[in-house]
Amino acid sequence: MSDPSLTVAVRAARNAAAVISDAAHDLKRLPTFSKEHGDIVSAAETEAENAIVTTLSAAFPDHAIVGEEGSTRTVRNSDSMWRWIVDPIDGTANFVHGYPYYA
16 A cells, blocks of 8 residues: 555554454443434444544544544544544444444
């Protein structure tokens, strides 16, 4: 990969995948909570988002990052021409119930 943005994006995704994979092995102990409209959020999703935001922020401190779970470091540099949109798990309900249909 010669594009630095792509290289960092892949690293961020792999860091998040490691968090999610570890959590998937012990779902019974995984803390979850509900947010608006009955959506479920898991601790794994929040930790994965933090892993992504940390990786992106380190490589691109001037880029805007918007995280679905509202990581404390998201929605910064809102005037940046670069904006990363982060949603670490699509299909959280399936994930927390142990169904293999999530991404």
